[in-house]
Each structure stands twice: as structure tokens, then as C-alpha cells.
Amino acid sequence: MTMTGSENMDNPDPADFGILDGISEVIATTRSDASTPNAAPIGIIRDRDRLCVQLFSGSHTRQNAAGTGKIVANIIRDPVMYVECTFGDPGPEAFEYPDGMDYPVLKRASAWILFECNQSKGNMFELTPVRGMIRDKPMLCINRGANSVIEALVHATRYRLNGDARYLDLIRHYDKIVQRCGGSAEKEAIARLKEIMEIR
Numbered sequence: 549m550t551m552t553g554s555e556n557m558d559n560p561d562p563a564d565f566g567i568l569d570g571i572s573e574v575i576a577t578t579r580s581d582a583s584t585p586n587a588a589p590i591g592i593i594r595d596r597d598r599l600c601v602q603l604f605s606g607s608h609t610r611q612n613a614a615g616t617g618k619i620v621a622n623i624i625r626d627p628v629m630y631v632e633c634t635f636g637d638p639g640p641e642a643f644e645y646p647d648g649m650d651y652p653v654l655k656r657a658s659a660w661i662l663f664e665c666n667q668s669k670g671n672m673f674e675l676t677p678v679r680g681m682i683r684d685k686p687m688l689c690i691n692r693g694a695n696s697v698i699e700a701l702v703h704a705t706r707y708r709l710n711g712d713a714r715y716l717d718l719i720r721h722y723d724k725i726v727q728r729c730g731g732s733a734e735k736e737a738i739a740r741l742k743e744i745m746e747i748r
């Protein structure tokens with residue numbers, strides 16, 4: 549069942565978007581000073597009412613968030629989009645600019661929140677919600693295949709950093725869960741991940 553219609557909100561409550569205590573995985577969209585849109589998976593850390601992100605040096609997301617003071621959290625389940633945004637960026641056709649906003653969001657996001665983003669200490673950036681939209685609210689059960697795609701991607705990013713082969717074993721482990729529990733989108737996503745990483 550899907551809620552239809554969309555809700556546009558100022559000063560939105562992140563809890564209404566499923567951003568609860570702990571770390572919530574979203575796809576963050578940002579733009580460069582030259583207005584090039586960017587998308588990458590990022591974890592939003594929530595501790596009571598404090599919201600922040602840890603942005604490591606070297607990513608476009610960090611450079612853009614620091615430069616513009618803004619970041620959008622896109623709530624999206626599409627596992628293939630997570631793979632595409634981890635290893636590269638979707639084309640410009642994947643983004644849109646909602647009314648009166650000069651910041652990109654993902655067209656296919658179920659919901660999004662625009663945050664003001666201020667560097668607090670080291671890699672930590674504090675987030676303040678400014679504006680948000682909920683487009684659809686799918687009723688979803690936990691799917692171990694979908695979760696496994698995300699776990700495999702996290703190990704893929706770690707492997708890219710240090711080349712430790714134990715991450716490849718972990719990716720193969722999560723691949724088995726995707727094959728058992730995932731649907732066609734999860735299977736397509738893990739196949740793409742393995743193709744990009746040349747894992748057989």
C-alpha cells in the first residue's frame with residue numbers, strides 16, 4: 549500500500565521521514581559552486597535531537613557541503629541507485645530542483661529533507677532541517693537482501709580504501725544472502741557491484 553499525494557514542509561521533523569536515533573542511510577545530494585549535482589550514500593547520525601553527518605576528506609559531498617553550507621538527505625530504497633551513487637554519479641536527468649530551491653534532489657526519492665550543514669569539529673557537520681517533502685510512504689517489511697546490498701557496498705568502499713581482501717569475502721557472503729532473500733532489484737544491484745569490482 550502506498551500513500552499518494554505529497555506533503556511539502558518547512559522546518560520538517562526528521563522523525564516523520566524515518567530518521568530516528570542511530571544511523572540512517574540516505575543518498576545525500578549536493579551541488580558544487582559551479583552547480584554540478586552530486587549524489588552519494590551517507591549515514592545521518594541522530595542522537596536524541598542532535599543530527600549530524602561525518603564526511604570524510606576527499607569526497608565531492610564533503611567539498612560541496614562545506615562550500616555551500618547545505619546538503620539534501622534523499623530517502624530512497626532503490627538498491628541499484630545506491631550502487632551507482634557509491635561508485636559514480638547518476639546523470640543530470642536523475643536530479644530535479646523543487647520550486648524555489650537552487651539545490652538538487654533525486655527525482656525518484658520517496659522523500660527528501662534539505663539541511664543547513666555546518667562543520668562543527670573535524671569531519672563532523674551539524675544538520676538543521678530547513679525544508680522537506682514526503683512524496684510516498686511505502687509500507688515495507690525488512691528485507692535481508694536489501695540490507696545485504698548496503699552492507700556489501702560499505703565493504704566495497706572500505707576495500708577501495710585499503711585493498712584488504714577480507715572485504716571481498718564479506719561481499720561474497722552478502723551476495724549469498726541477496727541471492728536467497730533479495731528481489732530482482734537487489735540481485736541487479738549486487739551484480740552491478742560485482743561487475744564494477746570485478747568480483748566473480
Ligand SMILES: Cc1cc2nc3c(=O)[nH]c(=O)nc-3n(C[C@H](O)[C@H](O)[C@H](O)COP(=O)(O)O)c2cc1C
Nearest residue numbers: 588589590591602603604607608609634701702705
Ligand atoms: C551505505 C553507505 C554509507 C556511507 N556513509 C558515508 C558517510 O557517512 N560519510 C562519508 O564520508 N562517506 C560515506 N560513504 C562513502 C561514500 O558514499 C563514498 O565515498 C562515495 O564514493 C563518495 O562520493 P562523492 O565523492 O560523490 O561524494 C558511505 C557509503 C555507503 C555505501
